[in-house]
Amino acid sequence: MKVKVSRKAHFNAAHRLYRQDWSFEENEATFGKCNNPHYHGHNYELIVSVTGEIDPQTGYVIDMKILKDIIRSEVEDAFDHKNLNIEVPEFKELNPTAENIAVVIYNKIKPKLKRELELEITLYETPRNFVTFTGK
Amino acid sequence: MKVKVSRKAHFNAAHRLYRQDWSFEENEATFGKCNNPHYHGHNYELIVSVTGEIDPQTGYVIDMKILKDIIRSEVEDAFDHKNLNIEVPEFKELNPTAENIAVVIYNKIKPKLKRELELEITLYETPRNFVTFTGK
Amino acid sequence: MKVKVSRKAHFNAAHRLYRQDWSFEENEATFGKCNNPHYHGHNYELIVSVTGEIDPQTGYVIDMKILKDIIRSEVEDAFDHKNLNIEVPEFKELNPTAENIAVVIYNKIKPKLKRELELEITLYETPRNFVTFTGK
Amino acid sequence: MKVKVSRKAHFNAAHRLYRQDWSFEENEATFGKCNNPHYHGHNYELIVSVTGEIDPQTGYVIDMKILKDIIRSEVEDAFDHKNLNIEVPEFKELNPTAENIAVVIYNKIKPKLKRELELEITLYETPRNFVTFTGK
Amino acid sequence: MKVKVSRKAHFNAAHRLYRQDWSFEENEATFGKCNNPHYHGHNYELIVSVTGEIDPQTGYVIDMKILKDIIRSEVEDAFDHKNLNIEVPEFKELNPTAENIAVVIYNKIKPKLKRELELEITLYETPRNFVTFTGK
Amino acid sequence: MKVKVSRKAHFNAAHRLYRQDWSFEENEATFGKCNNPHYHGHNYELIVSVTGEIDPQTGYVIDMKILKDIIRSEVEDAFDHKNLNIEVPEFKELNPTAENIAVVIYNKIKPKLKRELELEITLYETPRNFVTFTGK
Numbered sequence: 035m036k037v038k039v040s041r042k043a044h045f046n047a048a049h050r051l052y053r054q055d056w057s058f059e060e061n062e063a064t065f066g067k068c069n070n071p072h073y074h075g076h077n078y079e080l081i082v083s084v085t086g087e088i089d090p091q092t093g094y095v096i097d098m099k100i101l102k103d104i105i106r107s108e109v110e111d112a113f114d115h116k117n118l119n120i121e122v123p124e125f126k127e128l129n130p131t132a133e134n135i136a137v138v139i140y141n142k143i144k145p146k147l148k149r150e151l152e153l154e155i156t157l158y159e160t161p162r163n164f165v166t167f168t169g170k
Numbered sequence: 171m172k173v174k175v176s177r178k179a180h181f182n183a184a185h186r187l188y189r190q191d192w193s194f195e196e197n198e199a200t201f202g203k204c205n206n207p208h209y210h211g212h213n214y215e216l217i218v219s220v221t222g223e224i225d226p227q228t229g230y231v232i233d234m235k236i237l238k239d240i241i242r243s244e245v246e247d248a249f250d251h252k253n254l255n256i257e258v259p260e261f262k263e264l265n266p267t268a269e270n271i272a273v274v275i276y277n278k279i280k281p282k283l284k285r286e287l288e289l290e291i292t293l294y295e296t297p298r299n300f301v302t303f304t305g306k
Numbered sequence: 307m308k309v310k311v312s313r314k315a316h317f318n319a320a321h322r323l324y325r326q327d328w329s330f331e332e333n334e335a336t337f338g339k340c341n342n343p344h345y346h347g348h349n350y351e352l353i354v355s356v357t358g359e360i361d362p363q364t365g366y367v368i369d370m371k372i373l374k375d376i377i378r379s380e381v382e383d384a385f386d387h388k389n390l391n392i393e394v395p396e397f398k399e400l401n402p403t404a405e406n407i408a409v410v411i412y413n414k415i416k417p418k419l420k421r422e423l424e425l426e427i428t429l430y431e432t433p434r435n436f437v438t439f440t441g442k
Numbered sequence: 443m444k445v446k447v448s449r450k451a452h453f454n455a456a457h458r459l460y461r462q463d464w465s466f467e468e469n470e471a472t473f474g475k476c477n478n479p480h481y482h483g484h485n486y487e488l489i490v491s492v493t494g495e496i497d498p499q500t501g502y503v504i505d506m507k508i509l510k511d512i513i514r515s516e517v518e519d520a521f522d523h524k525n526l527n528i529e530v531p532e533f534k535e536l537n538p539t540a541e542n543i544a545v546v547i548y549n550k551i552k553p554k555l556k557r558e559l560e561l562e563i564t565l566y567e568t569p570r571n572f573v574t575f576t577g578k
Numbered sequence: 579m580k581v582k583v584s585r586k587a588h589f590n591a592a593h594r595l596y597r598q599d600w601s602f603e604e605n606e607a608t609f610g611k612c613n614n615p616h617y618h619g620h621n622y623e624l625i626v627s628v629t630g631e632i633d634p635q636t637g638y639v640i641d642m643k644i645l646k647d648i649i650r651s652e653v654e655d656a657f658d659h660k661n662l663n664i665e666v667p668e669f670k671e672l673n674p675t676a677e678n679i680a681v682v683i684y685n686k687i688k689p690k691l692k693r694e695l696e697l698e699i700t701l702y703e704t705p706r707n708f709v710t711f712t713g714k
Numbered sequence: 715m716k717v718k719v720s721r722k723a724h725f726n727a728a729h730r731l732y733r734q735d736w737s738f739e740e741n742e743a744t745f746g747k748c749n750n751p752h753y754h755g756h757n758y759e760l761i762v763s764v765t766g767e768i769d770p771q772t773g774y775v776i777d778m779k780i781l782k783d784i785i786r787s788e789v790e791d792a793f794d795h796k797n798l799n800i801e802v803p804e805f806k807e808l809n810p811t812a813e814n815i816a817v818v819i820y821n822k823i824k825p826k827l828k829r830e831l832e833l834e835i836t837l838y839e840t841p842r843n844f845v846t847f848t849g850k
Contacts, residue, residue: 036576037541046840048728048755048797051229064228066235072797073729076754077840083574091474093459093539098571099474117728117752131229133173141722161756163234166174166219184320184347184389187501200500202507208389211320211347214433235389253344267501269445296318296349299506302446302491304439309677310710323773338779346726348579355710362606365595370707371610403773405717436780438718438763454704456592456619456661480661483592483619484703498653525592568590568621581813582846627846636744637731637811642843643746 038154040083043105045114048075049130073117078135079158080109082143086151096151108142132159135153136167144169174290175231176219179241181250183213185266209253214271215294216245218279222287232287244278269271274302280305311367313353315377317386320347321402345389349428350407352381354415358423368423376405380414387440407441416441446562447503448491451513453522453545456483481525487566488517490551492560506561508517516550540567544575552577582698584627586658587649589658592619594616608684617661623680624653626687630695637675652686680711689697690708718834719775720763723785725794728755729810753797758815759838760789762823766831772822773830776831788822824849 050059051068061069061102068074081107116122119131124138136157144153158164187204188197204210218241222231252258256264258273272293280289294300295300323340333341339344355378358367376404388394390402396410407431416425430436459476460469469477476482490513494503524530526538532546544565552561566572595612596605605613612618626649630639660666663672668682680701688697702708732741737758742747748754762785767777796802798810804818816837825832838844 035545035575036578037544039541040572041573042570044840046754046756048753052838053227053290064233067795070795070801072728072800073752073753073755074795074797076726077757079776080839088539088545091461093537093542095541095573097472098569115747115750115754117750117754120749129229131224133175133224134229135748136173137171137224160724161759162178164176165231166176167171170172180432182346184345189499196312200505203387206387206389206393208392209345209347210318210387210389211345212318213349214475215433219365228369232480241570251339251342251346253342256344257342265501267496269496269503270501273443273496296316297351298450302448302501303443306444307681308714309680309713311677312710314706324770336777353684360675360677360681365598365673365678367677367709369608376815401773403768405719405768405775408717409715409768432720434784437775438720439715442716452704454618454620456617459627475659478659478661478665480664481592481617482590482659482661483617483623484590487705523611523614523618525614525618528616529614568588569623579817579847580850581816584814584844584846586842630813632813632817635733637809637814639813639845641744 035087035088037088037095038085039098039101040081041098041101041105043080043082043110045078045080045110046075046114047078047113047118047123048073049118050074051129051131053129056153069161073119076159078113079161079164080105080139081141081156082126082150083154083156085154086148089161096147102147108146111137112142113169117123132157132163132165135169136165140167171224171295172221173224174219174221174235174251175177175230175237176217177234177237177241179218179227179238179246181214181216181246182185182211183214183249183252183254184209185254185261185264186210187267209255212295214249215297215300216241216275218275219290219292221284222284232283235274240279240282244282245275248278267297268293268301269303272301276303276305307360308357309360309367310355310357311370311373312353313377314372315351315352315374315382317352317382318347318349319385319388319390320345321390321397322346323401324401325401326399345391348431349432350385351436352377352411353428354411355422355426355428356419356428357407358420368419376415376418380418381411384414404429404435404437404438408437412439412441427439443496445491445496446491446493447506447509448489449506449509449513451488451490451510452487453486453518454483455472455486455521455524455526457479457526457533458482459539460536461537477485477499481527484567486521487569487572488513488547489564490547491562491564492555492559493562494556504555512554516554517547522549537546538576540565540571541575544573548577557568579632580629581632581639582627582629583642583645584625585645585649587624587626587654588620589622589624589654590619591622591657591660593616593618593662593664593669595673595675597673598671604631605625617663620703622657622680623705623708624649624683625700626683627698628691628695629698630692640691648687648690652690653683656686676701676707677711680709684711684713715768716765717775718763718770719778719781720761721778721781721785721791723760723762723782724730725758725760725790726755727758727793727796727798728753729805729808731811734807753799756839758793759841759844760785760819761820761836763834763836764827764830764831767833775831779808784823784826788826789819791816792822805821811837812843812845813847817847820847820849 051065187201353377459473595609731745
């Protein structure tokens, strides 16, 4: 009997969408105002979902306190109030689109979970735009 | 590495649930106050989700500006501030239930997307009632 | 010691914004697509707020069950799944803008409350547009 | 053509997380402040989702009024304003974690639905913690 | 130039509405299912609003970190995961209605603020019911 | 009969909280991680509320299309996807706290409204922190 348990979290960050190997004009054509060289920013809302069997002893799939601590150390401490392009090593060479941020978060959290647990990352860049990554 | 990207939109419309080939009493029995011949209406909240590979060049599954434009032309321009039964051709003979509206929206947006992209439509008729269609 | 207690409710309705004594062109110029003669509609979200002294016996300003019943009989039964222009007598000659609907709701609920209670009506026409009326 | 239709509902309840066959210290170590012997409580928000073919006659997967009545009798009447540990028979011996409550709700609603309909239960214990169960 | 700054917080608690000096029947007549002697519970959502002049040095009315710490020590540590009737001294003899809880929170936070700051407490007992107290 | 009409809008921006005439250590002590010299960012949610008499001709306090256009030109075009410290002239010497941003928005919108209309600005810096300014 598998249940998916989800935990919401959030972080604020500045970012700029662009490729260093493209000209400013190429970046402007593709990324528009997201290519602002002075950066803009978002309140990122995050949902981390873990799917697994209910432990018959505790009634938990995973202790939410453990999941909360993993999210804090892997995501909030690493990304909150940061400039993603400059201060977060994963985005030194990777464009910090919502899609790529979700994949990076997935790759940071997955190794902290027991192997049999499945992971899904949903990331809201704005209340109107969001992405979901399940590792597949 | 497939990611699902989602975009929210909304439109307001009037509608009436009924079948023209049923008597008023039959419609009343099945559709209750939704069968009001003077119409009622909703703020429809829409989530359009597109699943595909991340383009390694841009970090995008699909440029949100493109998706936003497709939603505007196919859904907002066609449905917003309209009477669905009278003014939207797809519902001339089709009962505009949330289920049927979601299928119609799916069928309008799908051909505008690259063939390899999967599409999912979630439509809130009210904050408490919503439907999801994935084309399957 | 005065406390304001608030209760949320909702109703769905069709409406059209226009004046019967204006030409179609005049209505179109002022009300745009809200003047659609086939009507459009909304999920109206309503907040009814009542301010008064806390009853030291009960700890209540007003019993929420009483307030809920007043909202049901005065607003939900009267407006829900209706065409405001055609089926609600108050709007036979009054343009059903959010402003006017809020005033009508205020005038319907106020006489049902004890005289010493103050009333405030907040009405969301859409999640982005709302109005507040305090009777002043 | 399968569509998933979802209906939101809610109930308020008190509960305590613990195992009767564990010592207070063991419960404290695992369940922390959720093990408060005087209980604490939540506003549980529930989403019941039913997946099936659209009935070509009505345009419905399931009449929402029927689904609403099932939720009322099986969940709201049984759980609302109750102490889950003491007053709800299913939790006499079962720890009322969000995971277990979702499974119990699934097992209560599933037999009330036509056999060909699939069921999914999403339960928010708080706005930040929620679980999803699909019966698999 | 006065600005009102607001901070959201939340706590979960069990409670029962009743008066010890009334019979069970009297309590039942007034408080209905909220009088359940086994308790029920809520996720209380709290908005603490502080109004004052903007400090021209910092651009702050009050440092949000300070306000957050006051809310934590005065409200969250005192009420979260508690049974309000049994474990919170203020409600030993006071019925824990939303109105009374808001007044108690006001009285706990007000002395921690600089005298010239005004305070407003908004407390959601459920997403549909909430109260506001400004100390007047 | 005065009604308050409100319109929601939003913009994304990067900012840094600090005073140029303070040392880094002084800024760090007061503004903590908001003083990050590489900037961080937010999705700012804005509510613009205008209070005035209902025009008996139209039933409007103000045409929402007019208000929407004022918000677009004065706020969205000026702030969206910008670095507030570097690119928005009002914050060249003024610390872009939520309080100060709200006052700046008030001062930009007020002269665009008819003199007899009152204005209130509510600005969410995050879903948990927000400020309100009424010009008094």
